[in-house]
Amino acid sequence: MKRTPNQEIIHSDILRYKTNKLPATLALLGIVFSCLYFCLLYGFRSNFFSNWQIGISVILTLFSLLITFLASEGIKGYNKKFVIVLIVLAAIQIIRIFGIPLSALRYDIANGNTVADETSTLYTRYFGVDLAPWTCFVFLTLWLCASAACLIASAVIGYINCVRLEAFNKKIESGEISVEKTIKEMNEEDEKAKALDLQPDKAAEEVR
Numbered sequence: 001m002k003r004t005p006n007q008e009i010i011h012s013d014i015l016r017y018k019t020n021k022l023p024a025t026l027a028l029l030g031i032v033f034s035c036l037y038f039c040l041l042y043g044f045r046s047n048f049f050s051n052w053q054i055g056i057s058v059i060l061t062l063f064s065l066l067i068t069f070l071a072s073e074g075i076k077g078y079n080k081k082f083v084i085v086l087i088v089l090a091a092i093q094i095i096r097i098f099g100i101p102l103s104a105l106r107y108d109i110a111n112g113n114t115v116a117d118e119t120s121t122l123y124t125r126y127f128g129v130d131l132a133p134w135t136c137f138v139f140l141t142l143w144l145c146a147s148a149a150c151l152i153a154s155a156v157i158g159y160i161n162c163v164r165l166e167a168f169n170k171k172i173e174s175g176e177i178s179v180e181k182t183i184k185e186m187n188e189e190d191e192k193a194k195a196l197d198l199q200p201d202k203a204a205e206e207v208r
Contacts, residue, residue, distance in 0.1 A: 009182045012168040015161065019076045023158030026150045027072035027086060031065055033147035034093070040139055041100065057100055064089060068151070075158040078165055086155035093148035101140040 038061050042054075068089055074082030171177040 009177055012164060015078075015165045015168065020078050020158055020161050021076065023154040023161065024072045024076035026154035026157070027068060027075060030089075030093075030147045030150035030154065031068050031072075033143045033150065034061070034065060034068070037140055037143035037147065040136060040143070054100075064092065072154070075154060075162075078158075078162045080159060080162045080166075083155045083159045083162070086151045086158070090148040090151035090155070093144045093151065097141050097144050101137055101144075 038057075041057070067085065071082045071085045071089065075086065168177070
């Protein structure tokens with residue numbers, strides 16, 4: 001149902017007294033997908049990971065998780081600056097697909113290690129399920145894309161709510177909108193509606 005102008009004012013006024021919860025929750029969901037990503041990534045047994053890249057990956061992963069958490073808290077408090085942070089983090093998640101996961105897959109293919117079995121060094125157990133290299137890459141890509149999608153959604157919804165609250169506060173400061181006056185008008189509208197509802201009942205009683 002479409003809101004009346006007065007209902008829109010009250011709905012916007014509610015934003016002043018509650019946190020930007022949905023975007024913050026989406027950012028935290030992005031962290032969950034990141035955790036699913038690195039739980040699988042660091043479970044690989046490929047020889048590709050016996051180099052310095054895995055160490056850098058661990059450091060960057062921990063750093064990105066910390067920044068994402070701080071961004072979720074920032075957007076929760078209607079801070080528009082963290083919208084940019086969330087967009088950058090989402091871009092990093094997409095770029096990471098073409099980093100270690102894809103490089104590891106290419107390494108395994110180049111070395112003829114495309115099939116995993118119980119005796120293979122590539123045999124990766126992930127939450128009790130045994131995955132081959134291709135399957136691992138698909139899951140890694142899926143988790144990174146899901147994380148990026150959550151971060152982008154958090155940034156977009158968070159920005160919309162921030163702009164909306166900012167514009168509403170400016171209207172209140174300029175005197176263009178008065179919440180007290182709006183509440184009074186809505187109460188009067190309710191009283192008129194009640195009076196109209198009672199009129200048919202009175203008419204019916206008179207007929208009787």
